[in-house]
Amino acid sequence: MIHSYICMALPVRGPGILRKRKNRSRRFAPKKIRAEFSYTSWLMRSHIMNNHAKRAWDIYLKMETSAESFNVLQLMANDCYKVCAFYYAAKAFDVLERLDNAPEYIEGKKGACIGVFQxxxxxxxxxxxxxxxxxxxxxSVQQHASEPQVSQQFESILKVMKEWLKESKLKRK
Incomplete structure (x- = not known):
């Protein structure tokens, strides 16, 4: 059943078609379908791949905490990283790192943060x-205080960023 709703939203030609079909898919897909993981992940991925990572992040924020939201977060972190939407990749990896200290989340977060800096x-x-x-x-420095090597890596990245901010005399808006 969900296949027909997704197919209806797939692009036929040109980038504008995808946007129109995506909106049509949201409008006609029943709530039950929209609540399914496959629909949510497809919608988030289409937002990310169309340079609307914030929309995907907003969808994640509306989700209830569950195994599916964790999987959606992984998808978002990796897809955002792939398309160089490093800010939202960093946010997603930050949440993943707090939930699970897996090395791939730590490395993803470091890379995404450096990408934002660049x-x-x-x-x-x-x-x-x-x-x-x-x-x-x-x-992350505080979270990994008991792991000196990881903490030191985060501190090194942080030091470079803070020095650049100070030298550039940039302030938060």
Whole structure:
């Protein structure tokens, strides 16, 4: 059943078609279908791949805590990283790291945070994003205080970012 709703939303030609069909899919898909993991993950992925990672993040925020929300968060973290939406990848990896200290979440978070720094430096991301990332990194330093190697890696990244912010005289808006 869900297959027909997803197929109805797939692009036939041109980027504008996907947006129209995605809206049509939301409008006609019954609530039961919209609540399914496959529909939610497809919708989030389509937002991310169309440079609307914030919309995908908003969908995640509305979800109840469950195994499905954890899986959606993993999907979001990895897909955002793939399309260089590093700010939302960092936010997703931050939540994943707090829920599960798995090395892939720690590494993903470090990489995404460095990606945000690079994008802010290149004026592709607002400075406020970097201030949010600094808070995430400070949280990780505290969280991994009992793991000196991991904590030190986060501290090193944090030090570079804070020094650049200070030298650039950038302030939170």
């Amino acid at each position: 994008q802010v430096f290149a004026n592709q991301e607002p400075v406020d994003s970097l201030f949010d990332v600094v808070k995430m990194l400070e949280s």
